[in-house]
Amino acid sequence: MKGFSGKLRIVINGDIREVSENITLAELIKSLHLTPERVAVELNRRVIRRSEWAETTFGEDDRIEIVHFVGGGSSPFSSV
Amino acid sequence: MSSVAPTITTKSDNKFEIAGRTFTSRLIIGTGKYRSYEEMKLAHKASGAEMVTVAVNRVPLNRNSESFLDHLDPSLIILPNTAGCDTAEAAIRTARLAREALNTDLIKLEVIGDATTLFPDNEQTLEAARVLVKEGFMVLPYFTDDLIMAKKLLDAGCAAVMPLAAPIGSGLGVQNPANLRIMREQLPYATIIVDAGVGTASDAAIAMELGADAVLMNTAIAEAQDSEKMATAMRLAIEAGRLAYIAGRMPKRLYASASSPIAGAIK
Numbered sequence: 001m002k003g004f005s006g007k008l009r010i011v012i013n014g015d016i017r018e019v020s021e022n023i024t025l026a027e028l029i030k031s032l033h034l035t036p037e038r039v040a041v042e043l044n045r046r047v048i049r050r051s052e053w054a055e056t057t058f059g060e061d062d063r064i065e066i067v068h069f070v071g072g073g074s075s076p077f078s079s080v
Numbered sequence: 081m082s083s084v085a086p087t088i089t090t091k092s093d094n095k096f097e098i099a100g101r102t103f104t105s106r107l108i109i110g111t112g113k114y115r116s117y118e119e120m121k122l123a124h125k126a127s128g129a130e131m132v133t134v135a136v137n138r139v140p141l142n143r144n145s146e147s148f149l150d151h152l153d154p155s156l157i158i159l160p161n162t163a164g165c166d167t168a169e170a171a172i173r174t175a176r177l178a179r180e181a182l183n184t185d186l187i188k189l190e191v192i193g194d195a196t197t198l199f200p201d202n203e204q205t206l207e208a209a210r211v212l213v214k215e216g217f218m219v220l221p222y223f224t225d226d227l228i229m230a231k232k233l234l235d236a237g238c239a240a241v242m243p244l245a246a247p248i249g250s251g252l253g254v255q256n257p258a259n260l261r262i263m264r265e266q267l268p269y270a271t272i273i274v275d276a277g278v279g280t281a282s283d284a285a286i287a288m289e290l291g292a293d294a295v296l297m298n299t300a301i302a303e304a305q306d307s308e309k310m311a312t313a314m315r316l317a318i319e320a321g322r323l324a325y326i327a328g329r330m331p332k333r334l335y336a337s338a339s340s341p342i343a344g345a346i347k
Binding site (some may be wrong): 002012013014015017032034035038039040041044047049050065066067068069070071072 | 110111120133134135136137139140141148149158161163173174177180
Protein backbone atom coordinates (compact mmCIF):
# COMPACT_ATOMS: atom_id res chain seq x y z
CA MET A 1 0.00 0.00 0.00
CA LYS A 2 1.35 3.37 -0.90
CA GLY A 3 1.16 6.12 1.68
CA PHE A 4 0.14 9.76 1.25
CA SER A 5 3.68 10.85 1.81
CA GLY A 6 4.87 9.33 -1.45
CA LYS A 7 7.29 7.26 0.60
CA LEU A 8 7.58 3.54 1.05
CA ARG A 9 9.14 1.58 3.86
CA ILE A 10 11.31 -1.28 2.63
CA VAL A 11 13.90 -3.47 4.31
CA ILE A 12 17.33 -3.58 2.67
CA ASN A 13 19.79 -6.11 4.05
CA GLY A 14 17.91 -6.10 7.32
CA ASP A 15 17.88 -2.28 7.57
CA ILE A 16 14.57 -0.40 7.43
CA ARG A 17 14.75 2.34 4.80
CA GLU A 18 12.34 4.92 3.44
CA VAL A 19 12.38 5.36 -0.31
CA SER A 20 10.17 7.28 -2.71
CA GLU A 21 7.28 5.12 -3.81
CA ASN A 22 8.11 5.08 -7.51
CA ILE A 23 11.79 4.29 -7.23
CA THR A 24 12.94 1.40 -9.41
CA LEU A 25 15.45 -1.20 -8.36
CA ALA A 26 17.94 0.19 -10.88
CA GLU A 27 17.59 3.64 -9.30
CA LEU A 28 17.93 2.21 -5.82
CA ILE A 29 21.19 0.47 -6.73
CA LYS A 30 22.48 3.71 -8.22
CA SER A 31 21.49 5.71 -5.14
CA LEU A 32 23.45 3.27 -2.98
CA HIS A 33 26.57 3.86 -5.14
CA LEU A 34 26.83 0.18 -6.01
CA THR A 35 28.37 -1.19 -9.19
CA PRO A 36 25.54 -3.07 -10.92
CA GLU A 37 27.85 -5.72 -12.43
CA ARG A 38 29.24 -6.58 -8.99
CA VAL A 39 26.05 -7.21 -7.05
CA ALA A 40 23.01 -9.47 -7.13
CA VAL A 41 19.59 -8.68 -5.75
CA GLU A 42 16.80 -10.67 -4.18
CA LEU A 43 13.33 -9.20 -3.71
CA ASN A 44 11.18 -11.12 -1.22
CA ARG A 45 13.45 -14.15 -1.63
CA ARG A 46 13.38 -14.19 -5.42
CA VAL A 47 16.41 -13.22 -7.48
CA ILE A 48 15.73 -10.25 -9.74
CA ARG A 49 17.77 -10.44 -12.90
CA ARG A 50 19.74 -7.36 -13.84
CA SER A 51 17.67 -6.98 -17.01
CA GLU A 52 14.54 -6.58 -14.86
CA TRP A 53 15.91 -3.93 -12.52
CA ALA A 54 14.67 -0.95 -14.53
CA GLU A 55 11.07 -2.22 -14.39
CA THR A 56 11.10 -3.42 -10.78
CA THR A 57 9.36 -1.25 -8.21
CA PHE A 58 8.55 -1.95 -4.57
CA GLY A 59 5.64 -2.39 -2.21
CA GLU A 60 5.40 -1.51 1.47
CA ASP A 61 7.60 -3.78 3.65
CA ASP A 62 9.29 -5.47 0.72
CA ARG A 63 12.46 -7.24 1.75
CA ILE A 64 15.50 -6.69 -0.43
CA GLU A 65 18.83 -8.44 -0.16
CA ILE A 66 21.77 -6.99 -2.04
CA VAL A 67 24.91 -9.12 -2.02
CA HIS A 68 28.41 -8.89 -3.38
CA PHE A 69 31.53 -11.01 -3.12
CA VAL A 70 34.07 -10.96 -0.33
CA GLY A 71 37.19 -12.92 0.48
CA GLY A 72 36.50 -16.35 1.86
CA GLY A 73 37.58 -19.94 1.52
CA SER A 74 36.52 -22.86 3.57
CA SER A 75 35.56 -20.64 6.44
CA PRO A 76 32.17 -19.00 6.64
CA PHE A 77 33.33 -16.32 9.01
CA SER A 78 36.52 -15.30 7.28
CA SER A 79 35.40 -12.18 5.45
CA VAL A 80 38.24 -9.80 4.77
CA MET B 81 58.60 -64.29 2.55
CA SER B 82 55.03 -63.39 2.00
CA SER B 83 53.20 -65.72 -0.31
CA VAL B 84 51.06 -62.90 -1.61
CA ALA B 85 52.53 -61.37 -4.73
CA PRO B 86 52.32 -57.62 -4.76
CA THR B 87 49.53 -56.50 -7.02
CA ILE B 88 50.75 -54.29 -9.79
CA THR B 89 48.36 -51.50 -10.47
CA THR B 90 49.37 -48.71 -12.72
CA LYS B 91 47.25 -45.66 -12.29
CA SER B 92 46.94 -43.39 -15.22
CA ASP B 93 47.18 -39.73 -14.43
CA ASN B 94 43.74 -38.76 -15.56
CA LYS B 95 43.03 -35.11 -16.05
CA PHE B 96 41.45 -33.09 -13.31
CA GLU B 97 38.12 -31.96 -14.66
CA ILE B 98 35.18 -30.20 -13.16
CA ALA B 99 32.04 -29.61 -15.12
CA GLY B 100 33.80 -30.30 -18.40
CA ARG B 101 36.63 -27.89 -17.67
CA THR B 102 40.17 -29.30 -17.48
CA PHE B 103 42.55 -27.94 -14.87
CA THR B 104 46.34 -28.18 -14.88
CA SER B 105 46.60 -27.26 -11.20
CA ARG B 106 45.09 -29.54 -8.56
CA LEU B 107 45.15 -26.78 -5.99
CA ILE B 108 42.09 -24.61 -5.38
CA ILE B 109 42.50 -21.77 -2.94
CA GLY B 110 40.47 -19.34 -0.91
CA THR B 111 40.51 -15.58 -0.81
CA GLY B 112 39.90 -14.93 2.89
CA LYS B 113 42.07 -13.99 5.86
CA TYR B 114 44.92 -12.41 3.89
CA ARG B 115 46.62 -9.43 5.54
CA SER B 116 46.42 -7.42 2.32
CA TYR B 117 45.16 -7.70 -1.22
CA GLU B 118 48.76 -7.50 -2.41
CA GLU B 119 49.74 -10.49 -0.31
CA MET B 120 46.72 -12.41 -1.59
CA LYS B 121 47.62 -11.71 -5.20
CA LEU B 122 51.22 -12.83 -4.72
CA ALA B 123 50.08 -16.02 -2.99
CA HIS B 124 47.54 -16.76 -5.71
CA LYS B 125 50.21 -16.39 -8.37
CA ALA B 126 52.75 -18.53 -6.50
CA SER B 127 50.20 -21.28 -5.88
CA GLY B 128 49.59 -21.83 -9.58
CA ALA B 129 45.90 -22.28 -8.75
CA GLU B 130 43.48 -21.71 -11.61
CA MET B 131 40.38 -21.51 -9.47
CA VAL B 132 39.69 -19.50 -6.32
CA THR B 133 36.67 -19.48 -4.07
CA VAL B 134 34.87 -16.36 -2.88
CA ALA B 135 32.08 -15.82 -0.36
CA VAL B 136 28.75 -14.09 -0.91
CA ASN B 137 27.82 -11.41 1.58
CA ARG B 138 25.39 -8.52 2.11
CA VAL B 139 26.80 -5.26 0.79
CA PRO B 140 27.38 -2.68 3.52
CA LEU B 141 24.91 0.18 2.99
CA ASN B 142 26.54 2.77 5.19
CA ARG B 143 29.91 2.97 3.52
CA ASN B 144 31.46 2.73 0.13
CA SER B 145 32.62 -0.78 -0.59
CA GLU B 146 35.22 -1.43 -3.23
CA SER B 147 34.63 -4.54 -5.22
CA PHE B 148 36.63 -7.47 -3.97
CA LEU B 149 36.49 -9.15 -7.37
CA ASP B 150 38.59 -6.35 -8.85
CA HIS B 151 41.50 -7.58 -6.73
CA LEU B 152 41.54 -11.00 -8.37
CA ASP B 153 43.55 -11.91 -11.44
CA PRO B 154 40.94 -11.92 -14.23
CA SER B 155 42.31 -15.21 -15.57
CA LEU B 156 41.20 -17.04 -12.39
CA ILE B 157 38.03 -19.07 -12.44
CA ILE B 158 35.80 -17.92 -9.60
CA LEU B 159 34.08 -20.53 -7.50
CA PRO B 160 31.46 -18.80 -5.36
CA ASN B 161 30.62 -20.49 -2.07
CA THR B 162 27.67 -20.52 0.28
CA ALA B 163 29.83 -20.01 3.36
CA GLY B 164 27.93 -18.76 6.35
CA CYS B 165 24.71 -20.57 5.46
CA ASP B 166 23.24 -22.88 8.06
CA THR B 167 20.14 -24.08 6.24
CA ALA B 168 19.51 -25.62 2.83
CA GLU B 169 17.20 -22.72 2.03
CA ALA B 170 19.83 -20.05 2.74
CA ALA B 171 22.41 -21.96 0.71
CA ILE B 172 20.04 -22.31 -2.25
CA ARG B 173 19.23 -18.58 -2.19
CA THR B 174 22.92 -17.71 -1.93
CA ALA B 175 23.78 -19.97 -4.87
CA ARG B 176 21.09 -18.33 -7.01
CA LEU B 177 22.42 -14.87 -6.16
CA ALA B 178 25.98 -15.92 -6.93
CA ARG B 179 24.93 -17.27 -10.30
CA GLU B 180 23.15 -14.05 -11.15
CA ALA B 181 26.10 -11.87 -10.19
CA LEU B 182 28.89 -13.95 -11.68
CA ASN B 183 27.13 -15.69 -14.52
CA THR B 184 28.55 -19.05 -13.44
CA ASP B 185 26.93 -22.39 -12.70
CA LEU B 186 29.71 -23.41 -10.33
CA ILE B 187 28.88 -23.40 -6.64
CA LYS B 188 30.80 -24.65 -3.61
CA LEU B 189 27.97 -25.74 -1.37
CA GLU B 190 28.53 -25.31 2.34
CA VAL B 191 25.83 -25.70 4.95
CA ILE B 192 27.36 -25.37 8.38
CA GLY B 193 25.79 -27.32 11.22
CA ASP B 194 27.63 -25.95 14.22
CA ALA B 195 29.58 -22.74 14.89
CA THR B 196 32.26 -24.30 17.11
CA THR B 197 33.37 -27.08 14.81
CA LEU B 198 32.05 -25.64 11.54
CA PHE B 199 31.20 -29.22 10.69
CA PRO B 200 28.82 -29.45 7.76
CA ASP B 201 25.16 -30.29 8.16
CA ASN B 202 25.17 -33.21 5.75
CA GLU B 203 21.38 -33.59 5.69
CA GLN B 204 20.79 -29.95 4.74
CA THR B 205 23.70 -30.11 2.29
CA LEU B 206 22.13 -33.05 0.46
CA GLU B 207 18.75 -31.33 0.38
CA ALA B 208 20.28 -28.17 -1.10
CA ALA B 209 22.38 -30.19 -3.56
CA ARG B 210 19.29 -31.91 -4.96
CA VAL B 211 17.54 -28.60 -5.59
CA LEU B 212 20.59 -26.87 -7.07
CA VAL B 213 21.47 -29.74 -9.43
CA LYS B 214 17.89 -29.62 -10.78
CA GLU B 215 18.38 -25.90 -11.40
CA GLY B 216 21.47 -26.61 -13.50
CA PHE B 217 24.20 -25.82 -10.98
CA MET B 218 27.55 -27.63 -10.95
CA VAL B 219 27.50 -28.42 -7.26
CA LEU B 220 30.69 -29.01 -5.26
CA PRO B 221 29.54 -29.92 -1.76
CA TYR B 222 31.64 -29.68 1.42
CA PHE B 223 30.74 -32.55 3.75
CA THR B 224 32.15 -34.89 6.36
CA ASP B 225 34.28 -37.82 5.21
CA ASP B 226 31.39 -40.25 4.96
CA LEU B 227 31.33 -42.68 2.03
CA ILE B 228 27.57 -43.18 2.09
CA MET B 229 27.01 -39.44 2.10
CA ALA B 230 29.45 -39.11 -0.81
CA LYS B 231 27.42 -41.68 -2.76
CA LYS B 232 24.19 -39.84 -2.06
CA LEU B 233 25.68 -36.52 -3.16
CA LEU B 234 26.98 -38.08 -6.37
CA ASP B 235 23.65 -39.80 -7.00
CA ALA B 236 22.03 -36.38 -6.59
CA GLY B 237 24.21 -35.20 -9.49
CA CYS B 238 26.98 -33.28 -7.76
CA ALA B 239 29.97 -32.58 -10.03
CA ALA B 240 32.42 -33.58 -7.28
CA VAL B 241 32.51 -34.28 -3.56
CA MET B 242 34.56 -32.28 -1.08
CA PRO B 243 35.22 -34.17 2.15
CA LEU B 244 36.95 -32.37 5.00
CA ALA B 245 40.33 -33.56 6.32
CA ALA B 246 39.95 -31.74 9.65
CA PRO B 247 37.87 -28.80 10.93
CA ILE B 248 37.91 -25.65 8.77
CA GLY B 249 40.82 -23.37 9.60
CA SER B 250 42.22 -25.81 12.19
CA GLY B 251 45.40 -26.68 10.31
CA LEU B 252 45.36 -30.08 12.01
CA GLY B 253 46.25 -31.90 8.81
CA VAL B 254 44.62 -35.05 7.49
CA GLN B 255 42.84 -36.59 10.48
CA ASN B 256 40.96 -39.20 8.49
CA PRO B 257 43.35 -40.96 6.11
CA ALA B 258 41.48 -44.26 6.31
CA ASN B 259 38.13 -42.71 5.45
CA LEU B 260 39.58 -40.70 2.57
CA ARG B 261 41.32 -43.80 1.23
CA ILE B 262 38.15 -45.85 1.49
CA MET B 263 36.26 -43.11 -0.36
CA ARG B 264 38.88 -43.11 -3.13
CA GLU B 265 38.83 -46.90 -3.48
CA GLN B 266 35.07 -47.20 -3.39
CA LEU B 267 34.43 -44.26 -5.72
CA PRO B 268 37.22 -44.63 -8.28
CA TYR B 269 35.52 -42.45 -10.88
CA ALA B 270 34.30 -39.68 -8.63
CA THR B 271 36.08 -36.34 -8.42
CA ILE B 272 37.18 -36.02 -4.79
CA ILE B 273 38.49 -32.69 -3.55
CA VAL B 274 39.80 -32.57 0.00
CA ASP B 275 38.45 -29.35 1.49
CA ALA B 276 39.55 -27.97 4.85
CA GLY B 277 42.02 -29.00 7.51
CA VAL B 278 45.35 -28.74 5.71
CA GLY B 279 47.96 -26.89 7.77
CA THR B 280 51.22 -27.23 5.90
CA ALA B 281 52.71 -28.69 2.74
CA SER B 282 53.10 -32.27 4.01
CA ASP B 283 49.36 -32.34 4.80
CA ALA B 284 48.57 -31.42 1.21
CA ALA B 285 50.93 -34.11 -0.05
CA ILE B 286 49.27 -36.70 2.18
CA ALA B 287 45.82 -35.77 0.91
CA MET B 288 47.04 -36.22 -2.67
CA GLU B 289 48.84 -39.49 -1.85
CA LEU B 290 45.54 -40.80 -0.55
CA GLY B 291 44.15 -40.29 -4.04
CA ALA B 292 42.36 -36.96 -3.83
CA ASP B 293 41.93 -35.34 -7.23
CA ALA B 294 42.57 -31.91 -5.77
CA VAL B 295 42.82 -30.00 -2.50
CA LEU B 296 41.06 -26.78 -1.55
CA MET B 297 42.67 -24.65 1.14
CA ASN B 298 42.63 -21.12 2.45
CA THR B 299 43.94 -20.59 5.98
CA ALA B 300 47.10 -22.68 5.57
CA ILE B 301 48.32 -20.19 2.99
CA ALA B 302 46.69 -16.99 4.25
CA GLU B 303 47.85 -17.44 7.84
CA ALA B 304 51.36 -18.62 7.03
CA GLN B 305 54.00 -16.10 8.07
CA ASP B 306 54.98 -15.82 4.42
CA SER B 307 51.90 -16.59 2.35
CA GLU B 308 53.68 -16.44 -0.97
CA LYS B 309 56.32 -18.99 0.07
CA MET B 310 53.70 -21.27 1.57
CA ALA B 311 51.68 -21.03 -1.64
CA THR B 312 54.75 -22.23 -3.55
CA ALA B 313 55.26 -25.02 -1.02
CA MET B 314 51.64 -26.09 -1.47
CA ARG B 315 51.97 -26.11 -5.25
CA LEU B 316 54.99 -28.40 -5.01
CA ALA B 317 53.40 -30.61 -2.35
CA ILE B 318 50.27 -31.10 -4.43
CA GLU B 319 52.40 -32.09 -7.42
CA ALA B 320 54.62 -34.38 -5.32
CA GLY B 321 51.64 -36.05 -3.66
CA ARG B 322 49.90 -36.61 -6.95
CA LEU B 323 53.03 -38.10 -8.51
CA ALA B 324 53.53 -40.40 -5.52
CA TYR B 325 49.92 -41.58 -5.80
CA ILE B 326 50.31 -42.29 -9.51
CA ALA B 327 53.69 -43.96 -8.94
CA GLY B 328 52.18 -46.29 -6.32
CA ARG B 329 54.00 -46.51 -3.03
CA MET B 330 55.94 -49.55 -1.80
CA PRO B 331 54.18 -51.82 0.66
CA LYS B 332 54.82 -51.19 4.34
CA ARG B 333 56.67 -53.95 6.23
CA LEU B 334 57.20 -54.36 9.91
CA TYR B 335 60.82 -55.52 9.49
CA ALA B 336 63.80 -54.44 7.48
CA SER B 337 64.32 -55.51 3.92
CA ALA B 338 67.90 -55.04 2.77
CA SER B 339 68.49 -52.85 -0.23
CA SER B 340 71.97 -54.26 -0.83
CA PRO B 341 72.81 -57.92 -1.43
CA ILE B 342 73.74 -59.61 1.86
CA ALA B 343 75.24 -62.74 0.29
CA GLY B 344 78.77 -61.95 -0.87
CA ALA B 345 79.59 -59.50 1.84
CA ILE B 346 83.04 -60.05 3.29
CA LYS B 347 83.21 -61.76 6.62
